[in-house]
Structures are given as structure tokens and as C-alpha cells.
Amino acid sequence: PATGALRVATGSNDIRVWDTETGDVLLVIKEGASALAFFTDPATGAPRLACASGKVLVFDAVAGGEALVVIDVRAGALEVFTDPATGAPRLVCDCYDEKVGVFDPVAGGEALVVIDVGSVTALATFADPATGALRIACGCSREVRIYDPVAGGWALAVLDCAYTDWVLALTVFKDSATGGLRLASGSDDKSVRIWDLVAGGATLFVLEGHTGYVYVLTAFADPATGET
CATH class of the missing domain: 2.130.10.10 (YVTN repeat-like/Quinoprotein amine dehydrogenase)
Incomplete structure (x- = not known):
């Protein structure tokens, strides 16, 4: 400062x-x-x-x-x-x-x-784009559960990640092409999966190539192109 x-x-x-x-x-x-x-x-x-x-x-x-x-x-x-x-x-x-x-x-x-919430291995916070309300994504075994961290209560949504192993890392970002909110999840099956946080549903795409567990994730915009 x-x-x-x-x-x-x-x-x-x-x-x-x-x-x-x-x-x-x-x-x-x-x-x-x-x-x-x-x-x-x-x-x-x-x-x-x-x-x-x-x-x-x-x-x-x-x-x-x-x-x-x-x-x-x-x-x-x-x-x-x-x-x-x-x-x-x-x-x-x-x-x-x-x-x-x-x-x-x-x-x-x-x-x-x-x-x-059950056993938790990863956390990420974000604002619901429809309401502005705060949400928290929790990696729980092989799925991601979405909660209201202010009110608590039951899961608002559940994403079945279709992993063979645990969710170890989460990050939330905006798709630079559509403005849609995306969730990236990493696992000890060595893959990263990208999800539509609003619509849910199936994985949008899978990133593969790591030879070990995916422990951490982050997203950023390329300053030359503005792409995420």
C-alpha cells in the first residue's frame, strides 16, 4: 500500500x-x-x-x-x-x-x-451472474456442489464431474468470447474440465496432458488478444 x-x-x-x-x-x-x-x-x-x-x-x-x-x-x-x-x-x-x-x-x-457439505478438497467463490448473489463452489469427492455462503443451507446445484478420482482444484473465470461464467476443475485423474456454471450440464471440454495430479488452477486474460 x-x-x-x-x-x-x-x-x-x-x-x-x-x-x-x-x-x-x-x-x-x-x-x-x-x-x-x-x-x-x-x-x-x-x-x-x-x-x-x-x-x-x-x-x-x-x-x-x-x-x-x-x-x-x-x-x-x-x-x-x-x-x-x-x-x-x-x-x-x-x-x-x-x-x-x-x-x-x-x-x-x-x-x-x-x-x-461432506469431504471438501477445493473451494472457489463467484457471483451469480443472474442475481449478483455470492456463491461458493466446493469440490466434494468426484463432484462440485454450489452453496450460498451467506445463508448456508442445502446445495443450490451439483455438477457431476465424471472424474474417476477426486476434485483437487477449482477456479472460476469469464469466457472472453461469450461472457459466460465458467468453472475449471482439476483432478487426480490428471485432467482439467471446463463447465458452464450457469447452465450446468455436460463438460464443455477437457484439457489433458498432465502426467501428475492437478493441484492448482488459475485463469487470466492474454494482454495481446484479451482471450482467457
Whole structure:
């Protein structure tokens, strides 16, 4: 926030924040992390970094130091979103007890919403293009279930991914050609499948070629063509 320079955070046996232009390590936090999520504290404008590290820990992304918030839940996947009703940041994570919990990452405390989803291996948040309502996609075994992370309750939709193994990664993006919302899912069957998040139905297409499990996914626009 002081310079506007871009930073990247990585998690391994420790957490490191890097300068993307020079490659210098700017900050080391001595906590292992299996997942990271960034958000801004609405009261101060300060950048915060949430990590899954046995418990969910929230750090100052610039100064480091001790954890500002500790949420006593084991988590393997994290996502941060903004509550559309209040503008407050919310953190959603799997809780290793076949539930997904929604927490206040600024104040900590108990879960605001608990959703009984079964075993969860991946998470992705998105806005329903028809209503603007927030949704969360949960990779649950060989299918993806869509929930309302504000109201909780039963799954709003289920995508049968037709995988032979587990869904390990999810990301949501817009199709640059149609403007339609798409979901990409990766699996330990070594494939990536692309879905229409609104219409559901069969896989639009399958990406194959990995020789190992697909653990992570992201999507971006080619600056030369604008294509996703």
C-alpha cells in the first residue's frame, strides 16, 4: 500500500512475500502454510494475509510479526470474499470435519455460517451472474456442489464431474468470447474440465496432458488478444 508495487505471497515451510520486479524476499513469516488468501482490513485499509497452518492465522502482510487473529479450525483450503450486505470481509474454509465454515477474518471467533457439505478438497467463490448473489463452489469427492455462503443451507446445484478420482482444484473465470461464467476443475485423474456454471450440464471440454495430479488452477486474460 505504501508504493503500489505488486507483491506475491508463497507458502511452504514458511510464508514469504516477494517483490515481483526484483525477486527479492521482503518478508518471511515462520509458519508453514498449505493455503493463502489476501484481504484488506476495512477499518484500517491495511493488507492482511490469511493462511492455513494447523489453524487459520491472519498476519499483517507488510510488517509480519505475530498472528493478529487465530481461528481455531484445521483448514486445507481458504477463500476470502466480501459480504454483499455489509461490505465486510469473510473467510471461508473447509474444516476437516466434512463442513465448510464462514468466519470474520478481522475479529476471529466462531463460525458465522456452517455448511454441511461432506469431504471438501477445493473451494472457489463467484457471483451469480443472474442475481449478483455470492456463491461458493466446493469440490466434494468426484463432484462440485454450489452453496450460498451467506445463508448456508442445502446445495443450490451439483455438477457431476465424471472424474474417476477426486476434485483437487477449482477456479472460476469469464469466457472472453461469450461472457459466460465458467468453472475449471482439476483432478487426480490428471485432467482439467471446463463447465458452464450457469447452465450446468455436460463438460464443455477437457484439457489433458498432465502426467501428475492437478493441484492448482488459475485463469487470466492474454494482454495481446484479451482471450482467457
